[in-house]
Amino acid sequence: MMLLNPGPVNVSDRVRKALTLPDMCHREAECDELIQNIQQKLLKAFVPGAESEYVAILLTGSGTAAVEASILSSVPIGKRVFVVNNGMYGQRMSDIVASQRLGVPELKFDWDTPADPEKIRTALKHHPEVSTLAIVHHETTVGLVNPVNEIAKIADDLNRVCVVDSVSGLGGEPIEVAGSHMYVVAGTAGKCIQGFPGVSFVLIRKGFIERAVKFPKRSMYLNLANYYVAMEQGRLPYTPAVQVCAAFDEALNELLEEGVDNRIQRYASCAALIRDGLGALGMKMFLPAERQSNSLTTFYLPEGLAYQDLHDRLKERGFIIYAGQGHLSEKIFRVANMGALKQEDFESFVKAFKEIV
Numbered sequence: 001m002m003l004l005n006p007g008p009v010n011v012s013d014r015v016r017k018a019l020t021l022p023d024m025c026h027r028e029a030e031c032d033e034l035i036q037n038i039q040q041k042l043l044k045a046f047v048p049g050a051e052s053e054y055v056a057i058l059l060t061g062s063g064t065a066a067v068e069a070s071i072l073s074s075v076p077i078g079k080r081v082f083v084v085n086n087g088m089y090g091q092r093m094s095d096i097v098a099s100q101r102l103g104v105p106e107l108k109f110d111w112d113t114p115a116d117p118e119k120i121r122t123a124l125k126h127h128p129e130v131s132t133l134a135i136v137h138h139e140t141t142v143g144l145v146n147p148v149n150e151i152a153k154i155a156d157d158l159n160r161v162c163v164v165d166s167v168s169g170l171g172g173e174p175i176e177v178a179g180s181h182m183y184v185v186a187g188t189a190g191k192c193i194q195g196f197p198g199v200s201f202v203l204i205r206k207g208f209i210e211r212a213v214k215f216p217k218r219s220m221y222l223n224l225a226n227y228y229v230a231m232e233q234g235r236l237p238y239t240p241a242v243q244v245c246a247a248f249d250e251a252l253n254e255l256l257e258e259g260v261d262n263r264i265q266r267y268a269s270c271a272a273l274i275r276d277g278l279g280a281l282g283m284k285m286f287l288p289a290e291r292q293s294n295s296l297t298t299f300y301l302p303e304g305l306a307y308q309d310l311h312d313r314l315k316e317r318g319f320i321i322y323a324g325q326g327h328l329s330e331k332i333f334r335v336a337n338m339g340a341l342k343q344e345d346f347e348s349f350v351k352a353f354k355e356i357v
């Protein structure tokens, strides 16, 4: 089955085989080594040249665990989080903050509109109680990319900490984590890094996590300072999903061999194939070309064809597409191109789509 949903993704045979490593106790040296290898590879891939300034904290949990941990661990006492909300995942960040009964100053943009850096600058100036700016990099709701590099620099200039949800961005979209002074970036194994779901991670600036150790603990399991303190003693505090981590390590080997820039280019070419192929069949895209990500395309549903029908007919032919969310659920469908898939796979998809419409 070809997974054209935005994660979990198809993985390579090499990554699948890594799941079957010999049984391992998480309190033994070989597991410590596996975790440390993953951490080093994450830093090499996403903060090249600034590895000594960041730490990578590994969590057992899906992408939301990494996002929730990032937010809950980054707020000093008496301070607030400002959320930029232009999709379901921005909304989720707001919900996470609200779950703490913290007021949520928010700046909303339409789902087809990238966050405006200057509006964010003005809003931050009006909110002195805000220490932390939370924003999604790639809004998977419709495949919209927010200009997080520019926004993180603005936050840093105004002495605020930028927390980025790059769960569906890292490996698929360019991002300057260290260069833009992003303090906290959440990611996951099971999307553009092409591992399995179940482990996620946070890249965090060392100086910041050292300060965050003194922040109020708003969660026990999802407190990044707890992980950092344990990591300094060479261990993870809780039992990791060992086998999923082994596959993640192999997925990171593949990513580093391919090169992050080449992975991004490959995704861009596959997205172009889908857009050209379906465009030639008369399908209309929800976003203008310049706002679209490299790994997901949102199309309007063809006239007279309901999503479930389209989904089921494609599934019969071996392809999984993804429904729209919220107010767009009856109007659109999404096609992702994350994962270990080849150009030929997308050509077959376009062919199957043509048969149906």
Ligand SMILES: Cc1ncc(COP(=O)(O)O)c(C=O)c1O
Binding pocket: 006, 007, 062, 063, 064, 065, 067, 089, 136, 138, 139, 140, 141, 165, 166, 167, 168, 188
């Ligand atoms: C941008 C973004 N953030 C967070 C998540 C949540 O990840 P998970 O479903 O792995 O918890 C997703 C999932 O698609 C996402 O696309």
